[in-house]
Structure formats: structure tokens, C-alpha cells
Amino acid sequence: MYVCVCKAVTDSQLDAAIESGLCSRKQLFQCFGVGGDCGKCNRDIVRILNQKNACRLLQAANDAQLTPKSQEN
Ligand code: FES
DSSP, X not given: OEEETTTTEEHHHHHHHHHTTOOSHHHHHHHXXXXXXXXXXXXXXXXXXXXXXXXXXXHHHHHTTOOOGGGOO
């Protein structure tokens, strides 16, 4: 599904870029140009970044065998 229609960038492309290490809206803009034209995709880009970064933090916590505060008790 297209996230940024202006630059024809899909959610799969953004997911792959984030998984390969891009971690900010600025970096995604520099890589794909997303968000720089009409700006309508910026909210979705932030949502995708937040979801992916939350998953990374949870995975890091699991890898370190730590329990996130929200899952204690
Ligand atoms: S939809 Fe992304 S800049 Fe227009």
C-alpha cells in the first residue's frame, strides 16, 4: 500500500528501510523524499516509525531477558 503517493513509496519499502537501520523521519525523507511534497503522509510515517521502534525496543528487552514495566505483575 502506498504511504507516500507523491513519491510512490509503499509501506513495504519503509518497513525494509527501517529494519535496515533508518530510524527517523528525516532519514526516510533523505532516502525516499517522503513527506517533502504535500506532507499528507507525515502522520503515517511517524506512526510506522513508532510501531517499528516499539517492536525493536520490545525485542531488545526480550533479548536481554528484561520485562518491560507495562508487563510487570
Ligand atoms: S503523500 Fe507524501 S509528500 Fe505527499
